[in-house]
Amino acid sequence: MLKYIARRLLHLIPVLLIITIILFAMLQIMPGDPVNAYLGIGSNATVEQQQQIRELLGLDEPLPVQYFSWLKRSLTGDFGTSYKFRKPVADVIGKYIWNSFYLNVVAMIFAFLIAIPVGIKSAVKKYGLFDNFWTVFSLTGVSMPSFFFALILIFFVAIPSKWLPLNGMRTTIYLAKGYDSFGQEVLDVLKHMILPVTVVTISSLASLTRYVRNSVIEVINQDYIRTARSKGLSEKVVIYKHAFRNALLPIVTLLGMYIPGLFGGSILLETVFIWPGIGHVLFTSIGDRDYSMLMAANTFYAILMLAGNLLADVSYALVDPRVRVK
Amino acid sequence: MKKSLVLLLCLVMVASAFLAGCSPKEDSTVTETTAAGEATTAAGEATTEPSGTLIVGITEASGNFNPLYYSSSYDGYVVNMVFEGLVKRNFDGEYEGSVADSWEYSEDGKSITFHLKQDQVFSDGQPLTAQDVVFTYLVLADPSYTGRYSSAVKDMVGYDEYYAGESDTFGGVEALDDYTVRFNFKEALRVNFENCTYAILPQHYYGKDFTPGNTASVEAITTDAMGSGPYVISQFKEKELVYLERNPLYVGEGYMIKEVILKFVDQTTDIVELTSGGVDLLAGVIDPKKISEARNSGFTLNQYNRSGYGYIKTNCEYGPTADAKVRQALYYAFNVKEFVNSYYYDADTDQVLAVTQYHPFSQISWAIDDNLVNSMIQYDFDLDKAKSLLDEAGWKVGASGFREKDGQVLELKIAAMPDHDILATLIPMWERDWGQGLNIKLTVAYLEFNTILDYVIYNSDANVENWSLFFLATSITTPDPHTLYTSFHSDYIGSGMDNTSRYSNPEVDRLLDEGKAIMDIEEAKPVYQQVAKILNEDAVMMPVYANIYFDVYAPKLVDFKTSSLYDWVAALKDAKIVE
Numbered sequence: 001m002l003k004y005i006a007r008r009l010l011h012l013i014p015v016l017l018i019i020t021i022i023l024f025a026m027l028q029i030m031p032g033d034p035v036n037a038y039l040g041i042g043s044n045a046t047v048e049q050q051q052q053i054r055e056l057l058g059l060d061e062p063l064p065v066q067y068f069s070w071l072k073r074s075l076t077g078d079f080g081t082s083y084k085f086r087k088p089v090a091d092v093i094g095k096y097i098w099n100s101f102y103l104n105v106v107a108m109i110f111a112f113l114i115a116i117p118v119g120i121k122s123a124v125k126k127y128g129l130f131d132n133f134w135t136v137f138s139l140t141g142v143s144m145p146s147f148f149f150a151l152i153l154i155f156f157v158a159i160p161s162k163w164l165p166l167n168g169m170r171t172t173i174y175l176a177k178g179y180d181s182f183g184q185e186v187l188d189v190l191k192h193m194i195l196p197v198t199v200v201t202i203s204s205l206a207s208l209t210r211y212v213r214n215s216v217i218e219v220i221n222q223d224y225i226r227t228a229r230s231k232g233l234s235e236k237v238v239i240y241k242h243a244f245r246n247a248l249l250p251i252v253t254l255l256g257m258y259i260p261g262l263f264g265g266s267i268l269l270e271t272v273f274i275w276p277g278i279g280h281v282l283f284t285s286i287g288d289r290d291y292s293m294l295m296a297a298n299t300f301y302a303i304l305m306l307a308g309n310l311l312a313d314v315s316y317a318l319v320d321p322r323v324r325v326k
Numbered sequence: 327m328k329k330s331l332v333l334l335l336c337l338v339m340v341a342s343a344f345l346a347g348c349s350p351k352e353d354s355t356v357t358e359t360t361a362a363g364e365a366t367t368a369a370g371e372a373t374t375e376p377s378g379t380l381i382v383g384i385t386e387a388s389g390n391f392n393p394l395y396y397s398s399s400y401d402g403y404v405v406n407m408v409f410e411g412l413v414k415r416n417f418d419g420e421y422e423g424s425v426a427d428s429w430e431y432s433e434d435g436k437s438i439t440f441h442l443k444q445d446q447v448f449s450d451g452q453p454l455t456a457q458d459v460v461f462t463y464l465v466l467a468d469p470s471y472t473g474r475y476s477s478a479v480k481d482m483v484g485y486d487e488y489y490a491g492e493s494d495t496f497g498g499v500e501a502l503d504d505y506t507v508r509f510n511f512k513e514a515l516r517v518n519f520e521n522c523t524y525a526i527l528p529q530h531y532y533g534k535d536f537t538p539g540n541t542a543s544v545e546a547i548t549t550d551a552m553g554s555g556p557y558v559i560s561q562f563k564e565k566e567l568v569y570l571e572r573n574p575l576y577v578g579e580g581y582m583i584k585e586v587i588l589k590f591v592d593q594t595t596d597i598v599e600l601t602s603g604g605v606d607l608l609a610g611v612i613d614p615k616k617i618s619e620a621r622n623s624g625f626t627l628n629q630y631n632r633s634g635y636g637y638i639k640t641n642c643e644y645g646p647t648a649d650a651k652v653r654q655a656l657y658y659a660f661n662v663k664e665f666v667n668s669y670y671y672d673a674d675t676d677q678v679l680a681v682t683q684y685h686p687f688s689q690i691s692w693a694i695d696d697n698l699v700n701s702m703i704q705y706d707f708d709l710d711k712a713k714s715l716l717d718e719a720g721w722k723v724g725a726s727g728f729r730e731k732d733g734q735v736l737e738l739k740i741a742a743m744p745d746h747d748i749l750a751t752l753i754p755m756w757e758r759d760w761g762q763g764l765n766i767k768l769t770v771a772y773l774e775f776n777t778i779l780d781y782v783i784y785n786s787d788a789n790v791e792n793w794s795l796f797f798l799a800t801s802i803t804t805p806d807p808h809t810l811y812t813s814f815h816s817d818y819i820g821s822g823m824d825n826t827s828r829y830s831n832p833e834v835d836r837l838l839d840e841g842k843a844i845m846d847i848e849e850a851k852p853v854y855q856q857v858a859k860i861l862n863e864d865a866v867m868m869p870v871y872a873n874i875y876f877d878v879y880a881p882k883l884v885d886f887k888t889s890s891l892y893d894w895v896a897a898l899k900d901a902k903i904v905e
Contacts, residue, residue: 032776033784036822040397043474044812047822052489053472084397086390086548095564154595159602166595166604168566172381176561176569176587274592276565287776 005314012306019302020295024067027291034059037289038083057083070295080292084285089296093278099169100265100277106193107200108258111208114201116251119212124239126217134209142206146199147268153195154272165192167274196273200266211254216247252319256312260304376572376584378903380883382894383591383605389562391551392532393525394465394544395473403588404568406895408449409525409553410578412440412459412507419690419805419891421519424578425454425526425554435514435845436483438522442505448528449558449573456501461529461536463499470541478521483510494538516845517808528552556581556898566590580899600625600878607879609894614672614679620878621674626886628877631681631689633890634801635872636748639782642866643819643828644790646736651719653865656738656795657705659712659759666871669751680873685858686810688802689872690890692847693854701855702862709763716764728767737767741781741796744772749797752870782826786819790828797870805891807854811838814861829866 035054039045045053054060058069073080079089122131158164165171169192170185179185219225220243228242229235265279278297285293387400393409396402412426423429426440446454465471467479469489479485482498500508511518527533527544531552535543549562556576561569568588572581591599591608597616599605601623611617612632621627640647640656647653662682670680684702687693716729716736724730728737738760742749753770760766771793773781778796781789802809812818815838816830837857844850861867877888886901888894 031780031785033780036779036784037776038397038472039474043397044477044824045474045822046477046480047820048489049476049480050822052469056470056472084390085388086392086395086545099565151594154598159598166599166602167592168589170563170566172567172587172589172604175563175567176585271592272594274565274590276563280565287774289776 001317004317005310008310008313012310015306016299016302020071020299021067023295023298023302024063024070027294028063030289032289034083034289034291037287074296074299079296082285082293083290084288084293089292092281092293093297093300096265096276096278096281097263099275100270100279101263102189103193103196103200103275103277104262104264107197107204108262110197110201111204112255115205115208115212119209120216120239120244120247122209122213123216123220131213134213138206138209141202144203145268146203146266147272149202150195150199150269150272153198158195164194167272168192169276196269196275199269208254212247212251215250216243219243219247222246249316249320252315253312256308256310256315259308259311260301263304264301376582378583378882378905379585379587380583380607380898380901380903381587381589381605382607382609383596383599384588384609385593386565386590387568387588389564390548391559391562392473392545392548393527393551393553394462394471394475395548397474400588403893403895404559404570405525405551406555407557407570407586407898408551408555408559409527410555411523411525412442413523415891415896417887417889417892417896419889421523425459436512437508437510438519439502439506439508440522442507443577444505445577446554447575447577448531448554449552449575450528450531451575452528452530454526454528454554455504456507457504458526458529459507460499460501461533462524462527464496464538465527465532465536465541465544466524467496467498468538468541470539472541472545475524478524481511481513481515481518481521483512491539513843514845515842516847516850517806517842520804520806525553528554557586582902583898586898600880603880606883607877607894609875609877609888611876611878612670612679612873614670614674617679617876617878618672618674620876624881625878626881626883628879628886628888629874630889632801632873632875633688633690633803633805634799635683635688636797636799636870638795638797638868638870639827640795640866640868641790641793641828642830645794646721646738647794649719650864651715652721652736654705655712655715655719655764656760657865657868658708658715659764660705660868661707661755661759662705662868662870663707665752665755669748670871670873679876680871683869683872684862686813686861686867686869687807687854687858688805688809688890690805691802691807692805693807693851693858695851698855698858701859705865705868707759709759712764723765727765729765735767736765737769738794739792740768740770741778741793742770742772743775743778743797746797748870752797783822783824785821786823786826786828787821796826803891807850807857808842810854810857811842814838814857814866827866829861829864831860831864834860 035050035057039050039053058066061069070080081087082089082092085092118134122134125131154166158166169189171188174185174188179188225238225243228238263278265277265282267279267283269275270277270279282293282297285297384403385400387404388398390396390401391404391408393405396405410424412424413421413429414424416422423443425442425446427443429438429440431438442454442456442459448454463479466473466475467482467485467488469491479498484493484495484497487493488496498510500510502508509518509522532544532547549559551559554576556573556578557570558573559568560571561567567590570586570588572584589605591605596605596608597619600608600620608620611620617627638660640653642648647656666680666682667678670678672679681689683689684704685694685698720731721729721736722731724735726735728735730736740753740756742753757768761768778798781793782796812824814825814829814834816825816832816835818825819828819830834857837853841850841853841857844853877894879886882903882905884902884904886894886897888897
């Protein structure tokens with residue numbers, strides 16, 4: 001098993017290198033100029049001044065030189081300075097990414113907690129009223145754009161309630177002057193999380209419920225389930241002990257694939273709810289041609305994606321003895 | 327099965343550990359007590375003590391509050407609250423003393439000497455002296471300076487040598503004694519004065535590790551800004567808010583609001599935040615729907631002309647628009663009034679919240695008078711006139727159904743931004759009037775903002791054949807019409823420069839050169855009016871709208887007077903909170 005993991009890890013290195021080269025090349029192909037984008041329209045900097053800034057930022061070097069100096073610095077943990085924020089990239093990303101993470105992780109827990117029982121029940125009573133209700137519900141959830149759903153919640157739930165916050169992550173006055181206690185802060189953040197978590201949960205619930213349902217249906221039709229039933233086991237034991245365990249396999253894989261998503265931000269949702277997450281920061285970095293931000297963030301997501309894949313494979317091996325034997 | 331459960335549990339635990347781990351840290355940086363907040367009501371009756379809290383909704387500030395390096399106007403609000411320059415504009419747009427209390431020009435007009443007030447301190451208690459002014463400008467002139475304000479020093483004596491590394495000293499700004507500072511310029515120009523108005527940084531704080539040739543240590547101080555202005559930053563929370571408190575050491579008059587919170591809001595819900603009490607003030611609102619919502623909910627409104635406008639510029643160097651007749655034809659066939667009257671119509675008050683103008687000045691420029699307005703050609707919508715102009719220029723309707731000349735089809739390449747409300751309204755109008763009305767072939771390329779700038783500014787030399795016209799808006803922060811210089815002088819044609827329409831006219835160049843040296847604005851006025859007349863006749867630019875800005879705010883904010891060049895930050899000087 002360890003050997004398997006080690007081999008997989010070694011494979012990741014060339015893949016990651018190729019990804020960074022492609023990313024670097026894509027940024028260079030983008031029209032626009034980072035120096036001017038940083039200075040902003042109407043800066044009135046003369047052409048000589050612009051050229052001098054370009055040299056200071058190292059943007060006048062040949063592209064391969066720029067790439068390798070980026071790589072060398074990154075390997076030592078220095079991801080450069082954001083052109084826009086004028087702070088180390090790692091600081092900027094680190095500040096925002098956890099806010100996205102809190103939101104996503106809570107939403108994911110809710111989504112799994114709801115999707116697993118709902119999926120099983122729908123599978124057992126396939127095409128029943130319960131199943132049909134969740135089918136319609138899921139389809140509505142997945143079809144409705146999340147920002148639209150968010151606006152509906154703000155206007156029809158938050159405003160009339162006069163209690164739920166419209167947006168933000170913390171109450172303005174506490175944010176400025178501080179909380180009296182840690183407990184108060186947690187409660188305040190949780191209160192602000194209600195609406196955005198609802199939106200994220202419902203939009204991810206749709207696919208997750210269908211996934212669990214189909215996986216359980218597939219298992220129920222297997223021979224060993226018929227055998228279990230014919231042994232005279234109760235339906236409860238058949239479903240929850242025999243069927244569910246086997247249906248879990250694809251769901252575990254899914255969990256691995258969800259990991260990178262936990263750190264990703266949703267641009268529209270974060271904008272509408274003014275949630276201080278990473279999505280909007282990265283989106284504006286593209287407009288600002290903030291090369292060091294974009295390189296660092298995209299490489300980070302690539303690593304997460306690769307790690308998620310690896311984790312899925314490894315956990316699959318852990319829960320399924322058949323894979324392990326091979 | 328059990329292992330996957332463990333995995334899930336681990337995730338939950340890790341997540342809660344982060345929640346638990348990060349938050350108290352932020353908590354510990356906050357040491358404010360709530361007592362201060364409670365005291366405000368009592369202080370409300372007191373006469374001279376600042377009191378009350380104002381929450382302003384703004385678009386997100388990035389947190390770079392370094393006056394020499396910030397680039398977003400939202401960061402600029404904070405900079406203007408924390409820092410002061412030698413002089414600042416008053417409500418009428420005229421300069422008055424701020425850090426300086428008087429100034430005089432030298433005999434030859436090339437130098438300006440400022441006398442500083444002697445009782446001023448930065449917010450850490452250290453005195454503000456002429457050395458701090460010299461330091462600020464030394465950073466701007468440094469060869470390693472990477473900010474956007476280097477144009478402030480480029481006309482000063484000794485800048486070129488210092489920037490090129492040929493000289494160790496910069497003679498542009500000199501301290502004559504602790505409280506007297508002199509600016510030396512290469513030429514005596516009216517517009518030099520504006521270059522003396524930049525915010526002053528404390529040398530002992532920003533310049534601790536500064537050596538000429540290495541500005542990195544100055545640039546590194548972003549969020550922890552310190553100046554001599556009326557407010558100090560007490561908290562900055564990324565993507566959430568900036569919390570400022572009255573600087574107790576500020577010696578100037580006014581600024582009677584104790585706490586100002588800049589809360590970051592989103593355009594889709596900002597008006598709801600206002601009406602639900604989440605924020606007290608929204609500045610620069612232009613949407614008629616939001617304005618009527620605020621009016622109907624009992625909020626107070628200030629209205630003033632925007633200092634700037636939205637415009638169409640055409641390519642005067644390449645393609646059919648290089649011919650002035652074609653440009654005039656397009657102008658006549660562009661129903662600007664129809665657009666403004668529908669797009670900016672406010673049904674509530676039966677008003678149009680913008681005006682149409684034909685001159686290139688900001689609405690508040692001193693170059694505008696009746697004489698100028700009357701001398702402008704009003705390009706009122708006239709399709710027949712446009713057709714005959716195109717005929718005169720040799721563009722006749724050909725077999726293809728489009729106008730042709732020498733086998734070439736009359737084609738306009740429009741560089742447009744996607745998801746842009748105004749362009750989404752303009753393009754169908756152009757298709758109707760230019761396309762069907764005048765038989766011109768329109769090709770619309772949807773480009774993201776930065777790509778358009780790449781076409782017309784950053785890489786304009788390489789892209790000159792890729793566009794015929796584009797739409798952008800501009801904000802002008804001065805009533806001085808000298809801003810036309812970089813936009814229309816032929817020296818500024820080329821990559822990285824501002825003459826985006828690539829317009830070259832020796833007569834305009836001459837007038838602009840003449841105008842910038844005239845000290846007296848009454849004498850300079852006719853020169854700029856002449857420039858406006860030429861630009862108008864040549865249809866180099868079509869101003870589309872000059873809109874009206876509204877500041878909407880809760881009634882508890884009183885004595886709050888804003889104008890085009892006196893924004894809400896400046897207006898805090900006289901404003902009060904009455905609970």
